[in-house]
Amino acid sequence: MSVSILIALALAPAIFLLIVIYGKDKYDREPKMVLLKAFILGVISVIPAGLIETWIEPMLGGIAGGITGVAITAFIGVGLVEELCKYFMIRIHAYRHPAFNEPFDGIVYASFVGLGFAAAENVMYVLQGGLSVAVIRMFTAVPAHYAFAVVMGYYVGKAKFDAANSTLHLIRGIFYATFLHGAYDFFVMQQDYPALGILTVGVLIMALRMSRRSIEELHADSMFRFHERGGV
Numbered sequence: 001m002s003v004s005i006l007i008a009l010a011l012a013p014a015i016f017l018l019i020v021i022y023g024k025d026k027y028d029r030e031p032k033m034v035l036l037k038a039f040i041l042g043v044i045s046v047i048p049a050g051l052i053e054t055w056i057e058p059m060l061g062g063i064a065g066g067i068t069g070v071a072i073t074a075f076i077g078v079g080l081v082e083e084l085c086k087y088f089m090i091r092i093h094a095y096r097h098p099a100f101n102e103p104f105d106g107i108v109y110a111s112f113v114g115l116g117f118a119a120a121e122n123v124m125y126v127l128q129g130g131l132s133v134a135v136i137r138m139f140t141a142v143p144a145h146y147a148f149a150v151v152m153g154y155y156v157g158k159a160k161f162d163a164a165n166s167t168l169h170l171i172r173g174i175f176y177a178t179f180l181h182g183a184y185d186f187f188v189m190q191q192d193y194p195a196l197g198i199l200t201v202g203v204l205i206m207a208l209r210m211s212r213r214s215i216e217e218l219h220a221d222s223m224f225r226f227h228e229r230g231g232v
Helices: 001-024 033-044 046-063 066-093 104-129 131-138 141-160 163-189 193-218 221-230
Strands: none
Touching: 001 104, 001 131, 001 141, 033 046, 033 066, 033 104, 033 131, 046 066, 066 104, 066 141, 104 131, 104 141, 104 193, 131 141, 131 193, 141 163, 141 193, 163 193
8 A cells, every 4th residue: 555545544533533623613713823833733742752752661661560560651651751742732832822712722722732643643653554553543542642632631721711720730631631541551552461452442432431521511611602692
């Protein structure tokens, strides 16, 4: 299969989810150029994440062996590192932007950053693994990154407009995104108990449900929703 087709297949799920989240931001849509920059920053975040992972994983692997070592690597060496890199891109770009004017925008910007990361990562994996990897990750890894981003964005949005509890919200956002990401990767990475692999699907379903509830809650609280309907 040609490289161009593989790249198109690798990008397709991220593009689809970008359209989905953009469509959900129906009351006060964000400027397209600001969203594009968020996506590009998500792509760029793969670089520091990869460098840090390359540096830190051998050290983490030396802390413990077996399934414990896999857990440490999954939650800290991958989950925490990648979610922190994505969070950093949100903070330096979108968080202080004037267009970020309601809590739901946290979900939108985090999703664009997260899907930028997912798109870049997916291209690398698909070019190495081919069509089968493209199909599998289309329904697993890319939606997972989207769900992690929505969950983090939910708390980033709350932090932006709740100054008294801002730090707590941000810590929660990073924690939940890291926990979901780490759990997902742990069940993929561990080889000692093959039956546990099915729990990867369970983590994905849980993350998607959390992301749906997050979207629904902040949608319902949108001040622009009431303006659109002629409310006060």
